[in-house]
Amino acid sequence: EDQVTQSPEALRLQEGESSSLNCSYTVSGLRGLFWYRQDPGKGPEFLFTLYSAGEEKEKERLKATLTKKESFLHITAPKPEDSATYLCAVRTRDNYGQNFVFGPGTRLSVLP
């Protein structure tokens, strides 16, 4: 069974305190790993797609990396506006490649 887990469940950081969020996956045939940001009461907003081990993507203070079993979302010098829930998802080969499995998310709070 395809599974995605995320840790920690919640993380509180001081402004400027860098850290990493983890996404571990067990899937039959990875066809992409995705990171989304979700603000309270809103739909997820796309951040990154990673397709192969060793791949890295960056956007402002965020950097996503991928290995064969997990992905990390590194947050450098976070600001309060980075507070949100960060979701990880994988696309698998099931359902003609239309199967997306989401993790439960990490709730990030950045305190000023």
Added chain:
Amino acid sequence: NAGVTQTPKFRVLKTGQSMTLLCAQDMNHEYMYWYRQDPGMGLRLIHYSVGEGTTAKGEVPDGYNVSRLKKQNFLLGLESAAPSQTSVYFCASTNGGAKIYEQYFGPGTRLTVT
């Protein structure tokens, strides 16, 4: 562009009632999806469509039906609502090409079944 819109934003149903959620996208995307989001469980795929006139089951399809009569619209129906269907429902769309499978989500519909 409005992106992905969902109607209604909130709804309260009694057990056994029926309703339809509407999702519309103006990005000419081929693929559309319906998810539900429950606390601590992440988003779960209900049904999806790979093009106008097509639909297929996702991970949790029981109790739901869908239709895609027009490319821009994807409807999610509950024929006989149950309390277990209390959730937040999100619609998403995506297209092929360079940004294949980057999903754009709507703002969600919060459904309560009493």
